[in-house]
Amino acid sequence: MRRIPLLLSLVLVAGLALVTVPQAAGAACEPGLPVYDPSVTSPGDAIPGFGDRAATSTELFDYVATVDADSARVTSGTFGTSVRGKSLAYALVSAPDNLADLSAVVANNNALRDPRATSADQAATIAHDSPAIVWYYANVHGNEPSPGDAAASILYELAARTDCEVQDILDNLVVGVIPTQNPDGRDANTRANANGFDMNRDWFEWSQPETIGKIDLLTRYPGVLYMDAHEMFYNSFFFPPTADPTYHEISDTTMDWINDIYGPAMADAFGARQHGGDFTFFNFSPYDFFAMVYGDTVPDTLFTGAGMTFEKGTQDQYSQRVLEHFVAGWASIKAASDHKEQVLNELYGSFVTAVAEGASGQLEPNWVQEPGNTVTREVPDIRVRGYFLGADRAYAEVARIVGRLMKAGVEVYRLDAPLEVGDLHEHGRAASAGTLPTGTYWIPMDQPQKHWIQAMLGEDTYVPFPYFYDVTAWSNPLLGDVDAWWTGDALSPAAARLTAPPAGGIGGSGDGYLWFPGDSGWAVAGALQLARAGVQVTRLTAAAGGLPAGAFVVPATAASAVNDAAARFLLNVTAASGTPPSGVAFTQPKIAVYGGGESSSHLRFTLGQQWGVPFDRLSGLAINSGALVNGGYDVLVVPGVSTSDLTRAKKNIGDWIAEGGVYVGTARPGGTGGTPFAVASGFTTSSLSTPTGLGVPGTMFRVALNDKSPVTLGAPDFGYWYGLGEQLMAPSTTGANAGMYPLTEPDFFVSGYASGADVLKGTAALVDEKLGAGRVVLFSGETDYRVYTTGTAFLLANAITYPLAAAPATIDVLSSAAASAVAAAVASAGPETGPGQAIQIEVPTNQAKAAVSVIERFTTNVTVKRARNSAFLTIPNPAGLDAEEHPFAIQLVPALEDAGVKVRSAIL
Numbered sequence: 001m002r003r004i005p006l007l008l009s010l011v012l013v014a015g016l017a018l019v020t021v022p023q024a025a026g027a028a029c030e031p032g033l034p035v036y037d038p039s040v041t042s043p044g045d046a047i048p049g050f051g052d053r054a055a056t057s058t059e060l061f062d063y064v065a066t067v068d069a070d071s072a073r074v075t076s077g078t079f080g081t082s083v084r085g086k087s088l089a090y091a092l093v094s095a096p097d098n099l100a101d102l103s104a105v106v107a108n109n110n111a112l113r114d115p116r117a118t119s120a121d122q123a124a125t126i127a128h129d130s131p132a133i134v135w136y137y138a139n140v141h142g143n144e145p146s147p148g149d150a151a152a153s154i155l156y157e158l159a160a161r162t163d164c165e166v167q168d169i170l171d172n173l174v175v176g177v178i179p180t181q182n183p184d185g186r187d188a189n190t191r192a193n194a195n196g197f198d199m200n201r202d203w204f205e206w207s208q209p210e211t212i213g214k215i216d217l218l219t220r221y222p223g224v225l226y227m228d229a230h231e232m233f234y235n236s237f238f239f240p241p242t243a244d245p246t247y248h249e250i251s252d253t254t255m256d257w258i259n260d261i262y263g264p265a266m267a268d269a270f271g272a273r274q275h276g277g278d279f280t281f282f283n284f285s286p287y288d289f290f291a292m293v294y295g296d297t298v299p300d301t302l303f304t305g306a307g308m309t310f311e312k313g314t315q316d317q318y319s320q321r322v323l324e325h326f327v328a329g330w331a332s333i334k335a336a337s338d339h340k341e342q343v344l345n346e347l348y349g350s351f352v353t354a355v356a357e358g359a360s361g362q363l364e365p366n367w368v369q370e371p372g373n374t375v376t377r378e379v380p381d382i383r384v385r386g387y388f389l390g391a392d393r394a395y396a397e398v399a400r401i402v403g404r405l406m407k408a409g410v411e412v413y414r415l416d417a418p419l420e421v422g423d424l425h426e427h428g429r430a431a432s433a434g435t436l437p438t439g440t441y442w443i444p445m446d447q448p449q450k451h452w453i454q455a456m457l458g459e460d461t462y463v464p465f466p467y468f469y470d471v472t473a474w475s476n477p478l479l480g481d482v483d484a485w486w487t488g489d490a491l492s493p494a495a496a497r498l499t500a501p502p503a504g505g506i507g508g509s510g511d512g513y514l515w516f517p518g519d520s521g522w523a524v525a526g527a528l529q530l531a532r533a534g535v536q537v538t539r540l541t542a543a544a545g546g547l548p549a550g551a552f553v554v555p556a557t558a559a560s561a562v563n564d565a566a567a568r569f570l571l572n573v574t575a576a577s578g579t580p581p582s583g584v585a586f587t588q589p590k591i592a593v594y595g596g597g598e599s600s601s602h603l604r605f606t607l608g609q610q611w612g613v614p615f616d617r618l619s620g621l622a623i624n625s626g627a628l629v630n631g632g633y634d635v636l637v638v639p640g641v642s643t644s645d646l647t648r649a650k651k652n653i654g655d656w657i658a659e660g661g662v663y664v665g666t667a668r669p670g671g672t673g674g675t676p677f678a679v680a681s682g683f684t685t686s687s688l689s690t691p692t693g694l695g696v697p698g699t700m701f702r703v704a705l706n707d708k709s710p711v712t713l714g715a716p717d718f719g720y721w722y723g724l725g726e727q728l729m730a731p732s733t734t735g736a737n738a739g740m741y742p743l744t745e746p747d748f749f750v751s752g753y754a755s756g757a758d759v760l761k762g763t764a765a766l767v768d769e770k771l772g773a774g775r776v777v778l779f780s781g782e783t784d785y786r787v788y789t790t791g792t793a794f795l796l797a798n799a800i801t802y803p804l805a806a807a808p809a810t811i812d813v814l815s816s817a818a819a820s821a822v823a824a825a826v827a828s829a830g831p832e833t834g835p836g837q838a839i840q841i842e843v844p845t846n847q848a849k850a851a852v853s854v855i856e857r858f859t860t861n862v863t864v865k866r867a868r869n870s871a872f873l874t875i876p877n878p879a880g881l882d883a884e885e886h887p888f889a890i891q892l893v894p895a896l897e898d899a900g901v902k903v904r905s906a907i908l
Contacts, residue, residue, distance in 0.1 A: 029164035040070045040160035043152040051319050054145035055152065057183030061089040063152050064179065071159040072096045073170060080213020083194035084184045088213055092221070093158040094174040095167075098131050105131055105174055109222055112348040113304070114448050115355060120348070127344035131171065134225035134336050135218065135305075136329050137178035140200045140295060142185020142193070146318060147229030147310070150325035151179040157330070165334070172340040175333060176221055181210055191885065195609075196601025197786075198882070200230075203298035204474060206404065207605070207787050219407070222303045224343050225262070225336050227310060228295030229325050232884035234313035234891075237281040237324050239266045242289040242309075244368045245465040248379050249451040250289060250300060252364075253350035257306040259369070261339050262332045269331035270324075278320055279327070284370050286883050286890045286908055287311065290463070291470040291698075292455050301451050302408055304350050308332065311884055351448045358445030361385040361488050363454060366464035379462045383488030387457045389441040390483030393716065395572040396504070396522035397480035397790055402441055403501035404476070405456065410449045413442040413495035423489045427459040427477055428702060428749040436485070442495050457484070463753040466842075466905035467893070469883055471698025473752025474788065478700050478720040480520075481791030504566035506559060510577035514562050517572070518550035519714040521790060524797035525611035526565040527552045531588050532614075533561050538583035541710060541806040545581030549707070550714025550798075553580045568612075584803045589634035589662075591615040591800055594623065595641030597835060598880065599668055603639045603784050606793060613800075620645030628656040635800045637664045638674025640782045640835055650681045657683065658772025658814065664799045666779045667726045670834020670878065675778045676727065680829035683776045684769050685734045685813060685821035687828035688727040693867030695755035695840060696725040697907040701741060702749040709738035709768035710806045711777055711798045718747070721765050721781055722789045723754070724837050725907070729780040730828075731764045733821045734811035739766030739779075739795075755842070755905060756867060766795065770810045775802055836880025839889060841873045841896070842904040848873070851901045858888040858895075870904055883908040 043050045046066055047059045055063075068076040068091065076091040098105055108130040111118045118126075136154055138147030155177045158166060169175070180186050184194040192198055193208055202211045218226075232238070240258045263283070270279045287309055289297055296307030310328050312321045336343065357364070361383030366375045389398050391414075402412050415438055424434040443453055456476045463472050477484030506514065516523060518539060531537045535558040540551045547553070554562060556575065566573050593604060593615050600617075607613045618627050618636075623646065628636060636653065638646070646653070657663050663683065665674025671688070679688050700720045705712045719739070731737045741760045742748040748761055769776040783789060783796040811818055843851045848864050848871035855862050855873060863874050883889040889908050896903050 029168055034161050035163045036160045037162055041066050043156055051322050055149055057180050057186045060148055060179040064089045064091045067155055067159045074159050075099050079217035080209055082184045082210055086183045091155055091177045092174055095170040109133055113351050115352040123348035127341050131173050132340050132344055133174045133221050133223040135176040135223045136227045137181055138229045139180035139186055140182055141191045142182045143189050143191050144231035146321035147325045148180045149322045151177050153326045154329050169337040172337040195605050201293045201786055203295055204293040205788055224305045224347055226299040226305050226307045227329055227332055229310045231314050232311040233887050235315035236313050238287055238311040239328055240308050241283045242287050243285045244370050244373050246289040248364045248366045248462055249454045251304050251350050253346050254300050254306045261335050265331045265335035266328050269327050285893045286469055288469045292474050301455050354450040355446055358450035368465055375464045377464055384486050385445050386487055387443040388436055388485045391439045394482045394520045396520045396570040397482050399502035399570040401476045406501050408452055410453055411447050412498045415440045416494040419493045421487050423487050425486050427484045460751045468697040468907050473700040475751055478751055479788050481719045504570040506573040506575055508575035510575045511556050512577045513553055513556050513580035514573055514575055515547055515551050515553045518552050521794040521797040522569040526569040526571045527586055528588050528613055529565050530561055535561050537586040539586045540583040584805050591635045592618045592633045594618055594638045597641045599640035602787050606784050606787055620649055624649035635662045639666050640668030640673035643677040657774035660773040662802045663776045666782050668835040669725045669837045671830050671832045672834030678776055678778055679825050682822045682826050683771055685818055685825050686732045686767050687730045687825040690727050691759040692865040693756040693872050696723040699723045699752035699754045703739045703765040704742050705739050708736040708808055710803050711795055712738050713798055719791050722785045723781055726781050729764045732767045734813055734818045735767050735769035736808045736810055737764050738768050770812045772814055833876045836877035838877050839875040840907045842870045843901055845869055845871050847901050854896050854899045
């Protein structure tokens with residue numbers, strides 16, 4: 001049972017204006033005024049107007065280099081390059097003796113993370129003698145600049161001050177500082193990076209160059225404290241304790257550090273600076289500690305270091321914002337120094353616990369920390385001693401998952417012989433006995449990274465409390481639609497530990513032809529690369545000659561080009577003898593992508609940078625002017641973006657499809673995207689509906705896939721759909737319903753949180769319609785959400801390479817036979833209110849009126865619907881603003897609770 005933190009929802013206190021007022025010193029250090037080395041350049045001297053306006057990324061990075069040159073306490077470097085080519089700088093600050101032997105400091109910290117090799121006595125010696133590593137990083141959102149300037153101030157204070165308070169810190173710690181994680185966004189004043197990604201959600205996927213470099217850096221210097229500094233639309237300051245829910249595998253140790261060491265230290269520091277309305281702060285809502293995507297939850301679970309988010313309101317003066325961020329960071333650094341030996345001893349103990357839990361198959365229990373909350377869903381009483389990933393299907397996906405695990409320090413093994421397992425659970429299925437073939441990957445849980453393994457591979461997140469700041473599901477096997485199992489059996493199989501991630505290449509000895517399965521988006525991308533290079537590529541639309549449906553076949557003479565594609569896309573290619581089976585010619589289509597915004601940015605990144613597929617962006621004006629026909633486009637993809645600019649182009653698009661074009665639509669909440677546009681335009685007989693009480697904050701659902709459409713070529717029988725609360729899509733009455741939500745359990749399966757989800761049963765996930773000589777392919781959701789959803793992205797890859805010659809015989813939606821169904825579908829299309837997911841708050845039915853009166857203090861744009869003895873209050877969020885950038889989202893739940901309204905669930 002976890003402890004409830006003593007620091008409750010501390011109320012609004014205020015503070016001083018001087019950065020240099022010292023914190024309470026340790027027992028051996030008498031507090032006094034700070035003393036500075038004048039040879040170290042201050043940020044005020046280096047950056048004109050420092051503290052009163054946002055420094056540019058160049059000014060911040062140049063300042064890191066300046067302080068490095070000025071002080072023997074600082075060493076700096078770069079950890080990568082931004083999208084626009086800017087080198088990303090960091091600094092490490094410590095006593096010169098620590099920096100001179102930095103490799104030993106890292107080795108000692110790593111030794112504490114493996115109790116199988118480090119004894120308790122050795123750990124105690126390290127905890128006493130070695131410094132700990134802590135990190136302060138800022139400005140992952142480019143339009144949240146003040147923490148970057150605070151980072152420069154922290155760097156200066158540590159480098160320049162010669163008083164005993166700082167000397168103690170430098171003896172006890174190595175402090176890592178990243179002044180901006182997003183220089184392109186900082187200089188452009190945009191939340192996202194130059195690829196259009198919110199990188200505070202990329203801590204999960206590691207898709208962006210800035211994130212990849214940052215993960216590599218933190219892996220080189222693993223810490224016990226990670227401070228991720230942000231800004232929000234408000235006038236106060238948030239620091240932990242965090243709101244419920246907390247992900248169950250977050251270590252008890254790190255939560256104790258956060259709640260019992262760092263939270264109280266910041267509360268004391270802010271309280272000591274009471275002055276007017278400055279230094280007000282709050283804890284708990286709305287910032288939870290659940291989604292494994294952030295700069296606090298990911299390093300906490302990945303490294304077992306206390307992850308903390310700081311948020312300062314942008315309604316205060318810039319100088320005050322910088323100052324408060326400095327005070328929060330400094331108080332936490334000082335607290336880490338004061339408790340260094342305790343923290344390092346407990347770090348070791350946490351890994352002892354993790355290994356023991358893994359050996360026994362024990363998962364951490366669910367808990368809540370906010371007074372008055374109760375656990376609504378327990379972690380099930382199961383034993384999980386190991387995971388398995390199949391290597392026979394979707395090899396490219398599996399290889400990437402294995403590579404990511406290994407990069408995170410997870411020990412992965414490969415079976416050298418078949419393994420019989422009595423308690424074998426396919427993800428989302430009941431246990432049965434089974435035999436896993438040679439080559440299957442095995443990830444045992446009795447290792448230091450047990451928490452991270454469960455977070456990445458578990459079939460569910462076991463949501464403990466229905467309040468959500470972001471997504472609730474992120475299982476890697478489900479996202480990639482790979483074969484995966486877990487077991488509670490204690491096993492000792494014949495297996496070899498991997499020393500390098502799986503690679504692609506050519507196996508076999510035949511000289512007749514080469515082939516590889518078409519079972520992932522990476523495989524389709526590899527085939528397209530070969531086709532663009534002039535290689536003759538065919539694809540099987542049905543199993544033939546011992547090869548599976550969807551397989552790609554190329555001449556043996558193309559071995560060099562195939563090797564290149566296999567290496568890039570991790571393809572498992574087989575050299576075969578004899579005559580290849582016949583298939584349809586596979587060539588690079590000419591692709592147009594419509595729209596801007598997050599959904600389009602993610603799609604363009606997948607197509608262009610991950611898959612290397614050429615495409616053109618077309619505006620609504622260009623499409624209305626005939627660009628699809630005049631440009632000779634084969635495919636138009638309309639992702640989950642606003643389609644208001646396409647209204648006038650409806651006829652042009654319909655005529656282009658009828659002449660043989662392939663239209664691909666996806667959807668986002670609020671009736672947004674290519675799928676709702678197609679329904680409203682009469683391109684389908686599938687209708688849309690918006691049910692009351694469906695709560696889907698970012699959840700995975702199992703979907704049954706069939707062979708009625710070439711879009712499912714190479715796909716498994718069941719895939720996993722990512723849901724954000726999009727409209728429901730009824731099955732087509734004329735086309736091929738290639739993906740359907742199952743009607744009954746156990747096929748109907750949910751990973752993450754969903755309320756009222758039974759309404760999904762029997763609805764369509766993927767529809768393939770005939771319109772004249774062309775096709776309309778519609779997905780009920782987003783196929784490429786944040787580039788997490790690589791399993792459904794594969795189906796998107798199939799859709800953009802649609803083989804018209806293999807199209808199923810379905811009723812033309814232009815025919816008279818379809819007219820009434822098309823008219824009904826068109827009538828079902830409502831107004832667009834997205835692409836942002838609406839705020840949805842659930843309260844008891846008898847408190848609906850009281851809840852509305854509270855919400856109307858902020859907005860009158862609220863609707864109330866009732867279902868299952870609850871009232872669901874919905875506030876549109878058409879711009880898709882996250883809670884911290886929304887003008888009032890973070891205030892809603894506390895205001896309702898203060899008014900005595902019981903909040904049953906909240907999706908912000």
